[in-house]
Amino acid sequence: MGFVLLHRFTLLPFAAFVDCLRLAADEGDRSRQLRCHWTFMTSTGEHATSSCGAAITPCVPLQDPQEFDYIVVIGGIQDEHNRVDSQALAYLRRAAAEKVSLVGVCTGVFALIQAGLMEGRRCCVSWYHHRDLTRRFPAITPVADRLFIDDGDLLTCAGGASTADLAAYLIERHMGKAWAMKSLHIMLIDEARSGSYAQPQPVVFVKVEDRLVRRAIALLEQHLGESMSVDVLSERVGTSRRHLERRFRDTLGVSPQKFSRELRLRYGLWLLHYTEKSVTEIGGRCGFADTAHFSRNFRTAFGLSPSDIRKHAGLPDSMPVDPHFLHVHDEAMR
Structure with a gap:
């Protein structure tokens, strides 16, 4: 070589x-x-x-x-x-x-x-x-x-x-x-990944001081393809639902459920820009039950439908997807 x-x-x-x-x-x-x-x-x-x-x-x-x-x-x-x-x-x-x-x-x-x-x-x-x-x-x-x-x-x-x-x-x-x-x-690598193996994709890069909330976010990132209930999430991190909800609101200003939904929608926005997957496939990959449910939530979050985003992806005036940060605070989550 x-x-x-x-x-x-x-x-x-x-x-x-x-x-x-x-x-x-x-x-x-x-x-x-x-x-x-x-x-x-x-x-x-x-x-x-x-x-x-x-x-x-x-x-x-x-x-x-x-x-x-x-x-x-x-x-x-x-x-x-x-x-x-x-x-x-x-x-x-x-x-x-x-x-x-x-x-x-x-x-x-x-x-x-x-x-x-x-x-x-x-x-x-x-x-x-x-x-x-x-x-x-x-x-x-x-x-x-x-x-x-x-x-x-x-x-x-x-x-x-x-x-x-x-x-x-x-x-x-x-x-x-x-x-x-x-x-x-x-090289301490278990096995070779195939060429079709998905790249790790950016979802949330934000400094969160609360260790419990960080653990919960890590779990949500690992399960972007499903809508994990707050009860299951709180059980996985070893606390009560009420306590986890309070810690999320104190740290991020939103509930775990809303944070999870916005996280999955942001992931969908990224997939629309950077892959050729269909809107239906992306909705399923982001944990939404059907395309209509995904599209409805997507439009509410971003003001445009997934199809509109896909049509303009890559154009100079298209909605930017910042690869470094997903800002998580009250205004970004509204």
């Missing part, structure tokens, strides 16, 4: 991928490149600096694509003034023309798009970068509800820890399941 490390590349996706290869390449933890081989490349051949400042060295200039079974491009931080590595893009186009399989990891998929290689292809991207990608490349339809996509000669991966899953998938394909499991177990 050849790794193309772009400017300010993200370190975790790179490290998870290459460490999975390293552990499968040799017996024990000896790290010899016996069963797997890898090369770190940059356009200049100089060391590569990651987004956190750590540098990878030695790197070599871009090598003949035919030397590799896969070329893995690890993307970097995206911003309005992000420089384009024209030499790397030309290299990716050459590799594609020579039928070498390409892997776009994290924002590496942006480089594949800029190289003109994603037209008419499925494109896996992290939920975190979904909105930026659709804004910059409106002709591309990204997928943000799975970990990675194997589209034959072109693989794309959401990044983060999911690159270990993708690496294990490729190791199993070429070397067998035992070697893939060896790597994962040493």
Whole structure:
């Protein structure tokens, strides 16, 4: 495998991928490149600096694509003034023309798009970068509800820890399941997740001081597909219904029941923006008995129907879905 490390590349996706290869390449933890081989490349051949400042060295200039079974491009931080590595893009186009399989990891998929290689292809991207990608490349339809996509000669991966899953998938394909499991177990990962495994999706990121309320919120997040009663919720966290309701109102200003409903509706709003699931499927996934019930509650919460949101999803004037915070206070819950 050849790794193309772009400017300010993200370190975790790179490290998870290459460490999975390293552990499968040799017996024990000896790290010899016996069963797997890898090369770190940059356009200049100089060391590569990651987004956190750590540098990878030695790197070599871009090598003949035919030397590799896969070329893995690890993307970097995206911003309005992000420089384009024209030499790397030309290299990716050459590799594609020579039928070498390409892997776009994290924002590496942006480089594949800029190289003109994603037209008419499925494109896996992290939920975190979904909105930026659709804004910059409106002709591309990204997928943000799975970990990675194997589209034959072109693989794309959401990044983060999911690159270990993708690496294990490729190791199993070429070397067998035992070697893939060896790597994962040493990395303290129970088993590889499939590409269709859902990305963990943002629902609530808010600082809650009350430990009991935090526990209850964690349970609600784990059961977004069902309408958990307050009686069941209070029993699960080891308190009475009355006490839990009081603690929710003191901390968040709303009842547990209303918080749960708004949480599931916010999750539905996210799914409408970032997936291609139908309104009916989303309603069921958010724990509503039927589509009419989901749509009625959704319109009350957001002022628009799910169908209206879906029609405008991805447009510049569409209702924003903040990927960092779901504000939970009286006004947000009204």
